[in-house]
Amino acid sequence: MKALPLFILLLMVIGKANAQSADSYAAHIMQGISDPKINKTNPYVTAGDRSYLIGTQDGKFPDLGDHVEGEMAGLWCPPFKLADGFWVSVTDKSTGKAVWLNADQFITYPYGNKFIYKSPVDGVTVERFQFCPDGKTAVLVKYTIKYSGSASKNIKLSFNLKTDIRPVWFTDTVDVDFPDKILSTAKDGYFLARDSTKPWYLAMVSSVKAGNQHSGSGADIPYQTIGKGVWYTADYNLTLAKNSTSSIIFSIAGAENNQNAAISNSRNILNSYDELLKAKINKYKEVIARAQITIPDAQLQNVYNWVKINTSWLVRTVPGTGTGLTAGYMEYPWWFGCDNTYALQGVLATGDFKLAKSTLELLYNKSKAVNGNGRIVHEISTSGKVYNKGNTQETAHFIMCAGTYLKWTGDTAFIKKIYPYIKDGINWLLTTTDTNHNMFPEGYGIMEVTGLNAELIDVAVYTQQALKNAAEMATIMGDKKAGEKYAALAASLQLKVNKSFWDEESTSYCDFFGTKQQALSTLDGALKQLKIGETGAPDKQQTERENFYIALQKKISLMRDTSRGWLTNKNWVINTPMETGIAPYKTAIMALDKIRMENCGEYGPYLSAVEKKYMMTIATGVQAVAECRYGRVDSAMWYVNKIAATFNRVLPGSISEMMPDYGCFTQAWTNYGIDVPLVSYVFGVTPDAVKHTVNIRPNLPSTWKNVNIKNVKVGDNNLSIDIKTKGNRRTYTITQSNAAWKLLFKAPSGSGDCTLNGHKVKLTDNGLTLSANTNTITILL
Template sequence: MKKNTLSSTALLCSLLLFLFPQAHGQSSDENYSKSIMAGISNKGQNKNQPYITAGDRTYIIGTQDGNFPDMGGHVKGEMGGLWLHPIKLLDGFWIKLKDINTENESWLSEASEFVNYPYGNKIKYSPVLNGLETERFQFCPDGQQGMIIQYTIKNTSNQKRTLDLGFFAKTDISPVWFSKEIGIIDHKDKVVWEPGNGFFIGSDDSAHAWTVVWGASIPSTGQLIGTDEIPQKTIGNGVAATSDYRLLIDKNSSITVSFIIAGSAKDKNEAINAYKGLAKNHAKLLEEKKKHYASIIERARIKIPDQSLQEVYNWVKVNTAWLIRDVPGIGRGLGAGFMEYPWWFGCDNTYSLQAVMATGDFDLAKQTLRLLKNESMKKNGNGRIAHEISTNGAVANPGNTQETAQFIMCVEKLFEWTGDMDFIKEMYPVMKMGINWLLKDMDQNKNLFPEGYGIMEVHGLNAELIDVAVYTQQALKATARIAGILNDLQVQNQYLQLSARLAEKINQDFWDESESSYCDFYGNTEQAVSATEGAIRQLGFRKVDSTLNERDKQLLTYYEQLKNKFSAMPATNRGWITNKNWVINTPMETGIAPAEKAIKLLDKIRKEHLGAYGPYLSAVEKRHMMTIATGVQAVAEYMYGRTNESMWYVNKIVQTFNRVLPGSISEMMPDYGCFTQAWTSYGVVLPLVRHVFGIQPDASNKSIIVEPHLPSGWEDISIENLFVGNNIISFTRTKTSRGIEYILTSKEQDWKIILKLKDSDGAKYYLNGMQISLDSSGIKMAGKNNKLLIVHKS
């Protein structure tokens, strides 16, 4: 059962005030989180674009004009509204105001401004009914099965006003996507008014125990069930109902009315209890939520010269928290994106969780990996990690090949940050099963290149793909390390040898010297022809009235010519370039590409494969860009020490901030797809924490290497409240009149921190006031506080 408490890492965050008083004292630092917590306005723009009011149990999606149109595709038209996974509760709600004296009435139908906060939203309406100003604030408390909506109505006139407020709601108590496939069917809703309690109860007739309850903080003066008066037509089996409320507002005064909506996928009593708890405690729950999000911003907080990037870094941490799904009976884990993908994905999380680790939420990383393991084992039972798991527990795709390898990599990376022996003992058997599945079940020709679809899922590209091979090599290396730690030396030696062989084969068999590029896949001529046919079929899906646009015609010609070229070639096994998919950068992302190959391809991608915001998903099609592709490219650049090039890609992501939803970045660049996407954090957090600040954790050995790489023009940087294992460290670099000053602090006394710097000719180094020499192994620091001063020749 989910308790209404913060995770252990969040609780530890609350101790930071005492551990690092300089970060929380009366200084400019105290305003660090305030700027984010103050929210971001849409400035009256994007009114028809969606927003999210997020909680880990419930969330609601509407449009920034305050309405709830039919939205989304997975459950057609139903992805908006109020959700309590694995069910939906409401399509939405609407307000109508009526002046009793004049009998004039007005719907609050179009907001003039939307303000997005980490913890909720405010929707402002232009004055209605001669001088009534209205604001709507809403939030979904974490750990609670419902939400709060508060309308504040201000009377700006010089006379007392008597109003009727009508609160219209429409139920749509229905199951999550991929429910029909496992026999869960939606039925017509039923709504009744409970006069003794002053609220409505909606249920999915007698077929399920699904329930929604809603009411207000003041008594209702009238109710109507079955109204068709709501301003937007909605689909589904829901029922509309209205409750009226009499408001008396003095001149130049205001009144606030709170509405509470709660629900249950279990039974009516649970829904009623959730409602009563929210009605009683919503003010306290709001304060708790604000404190929780402030702690997220304070954890692993950075200061850098680029204020736009710093703001995006903070908001992607917030966005990640929005996407947490906690579903009783299944678990708690990080979802992929709103609105279409709020459930759990193997591939997405192996990127997203690396950013989660680097910003210190180890509990969430463990919970998500455990959920993926458990649900995948239920479905597959052989170490294969599922691609897509709905919140009803149904697995829509048992897993693309690379996802198993990525999962294994991710477990080992979490161990770097936590040193958690119990967790790797739990995961190690599944890691070995996954390796077995990759190299036996999925490598039929035993050439170390597993077969099957990879990240791109391109028609006809069910072959030995570059991303699958690279991530399998990394999975072997990761499992070998864990095997060594657990003293399974035979497995360790076997996997180390296989890992080395596979890295060599990738760099030999996948590399096309004539193209200065890694290939899309390795296979025979027949598979190459099939890949071109798959691309042709995919283009066929874009036909409109049996015609193709000019760009599609060009692509069709390209693939047909490529097919003819391949068909005329003798049968052979080799690497093939067909789509020029962005995943050709994975050998550089993981650092297994030799430098001479890596630099050639990195430069080629920059010159030939880019759109306005990063690499095209396919450099042949040149259509779409995604934050994950741009983020991986940023990581690939820093793996070869190219800091400025890495940050150039990071700032391409930054340029798409606020395009759709204030405070967020869309999945597809610059402004479509999911309006909030978890894996965007990979391309923002990792280049900063792992490269610019140079944090290399080894928690099991109580050791951290700090090897900073500053972009051109950067001088003063800091990262504070960074969690590594049971420790919290802070690192600051400042240019002063005396020289360059580095300060490292550690909560724990017995950790070893090594600062690696490039030697500067003629510089003198003073550690805690004592002159020292710099060597290639770095400057070893012990204790809780260390200061290094570098004095250059004048």
């Protein structure tokens, strides 16, 4: 064998060391997370990209959810549901005593879940591990029975499955659930059922041959559900040798149009258990390794890693529709324009370019098919149907997000494909939705408040960002005239937003720009919305909110009728001028301070600072990014840590949409307030992949000394940054995989003398241009 060159051997050693380092970093995360303090009736998810399973942490499957009432749990392989769930009992055959399994402990792994049932039968412990293999419409469930007795024992394990084969939300005008019917039982080596009207099939096989089996109403099973499925029970008679371990694996799979496919899927998946589990584990090791951080705050570092994992849980592939990031479990496991334009910025910062592209493409394809005029849709069911054709803000935000995608990836081919629709979107914003031609598009924005259908602050701000990004994309596409036009409009709109929406008296940006009548109408809507769901006499806070709106109505009714900015609801989106950095510095600082002092609850900004009732991870995340924009990283981390403080409240390993512990128990856009502040501002990575350039401007929290980030993907480059502090000196080591890229390093403000690779250099306002593959910079602070 020919000897390998020394430099290749070195690369192999380095590669092996890096792989070991990555595995070591991921090891404690892959061990899973459990919290005995959490209510075991809380929900969980076992996530795959083609299927997912939702139940409760006691191992059961009660009726859960609101969108399809009581039907959001169970096993799903969109565009249809397969089963309400499964329940197991264990019988000690020597005594005849039967016990229904009720989990004593629940563990979340990145790749699956485990339930531990302690001593359902004397000397017996049962563990249930389950995962949904990616690319498969199935779940694999493994029961491991551990017996510690000194003599053999005979037990019966009864596996009870309730089918519920029905369509996903918003499939037909009325989402009809028809009864299921059994086609075959395990005497044929499998169990097979189908919906009585749709060609949707469920097949189940097990690794151990069943004994007795029966089907029917399940009247003898104490866990009834509302679905119109059928019950199937299979009994497994097991002889447990002393100090032994036995196991049974169940494969429950679905298929459309072909019952044989359902059967073969179930069998093949069962036979590939070890291979599929290994692939699932390796996938999450890769997720953890992307944009891998080491920071002094161990809790935040853990949250950062689990947020990347949560994001991966929410990826959904539906044949005929596409692959994309869904909004949240369990109520919104489908696709949204608004949610993704935030969440994809976190996805890009943490290096999953493939997911970002497929999600943007899904939104583009559906929008083009349904709207065709540049407008971006709001909500797409996994049935492939569009529920809402799009709020005004979403079109602007999509264009902004497409620009962010281009900066991270350099993927000009994809931008070329969607660029005509981007131009249509700009035209739609500035013509169709801007009937008075003042550059403030009209219509609903992020906050879907009754009556707040006007020229909103978030719509105006994101339209300005859309123009800015469209100008850059136009230039890259060679559309010089459009580029110049969009750039001029972006500059003009920035000035208009700061002039028309800023309220000097309140030191705040306004909710919307409009007429006196629109302001009064908005307050009417706010009062109506306050009363939604209200029963009995209003409490003190409710009365105070109503009195505020009524008093403001009286005040406005006496004002002269003129178009101006109105601060009626104090919704969190008034922070968007700071989030995007278009607010002048002094204005921004006043507004940011005002929000922190007056508009925040325990976990960040209220959705409405008038109502002071609800907080969400996205509002707190936007505020963190806003503080970052103006260099106030300590203030930003205050908000980031508010999000982190809600970790593990409902599901171990996850953060709820509504802070601290309700709404969707896993939410995609939570990543915006964790990933973007850390990657783009603390480590300071700002890419321009088209120009093969990365701007690096780290800004560490005041108490952080030694940090690093590895495997930051930018275009075809891979970047790592290591920062070490010793005394009053700070060393930055920046490594990139592609030496052809240009790195621009900007030192933190207040930095003194600088040494670059052992040579003194002068710092300028433009920073340092680095051209070597590995660079070490020493800065006297």
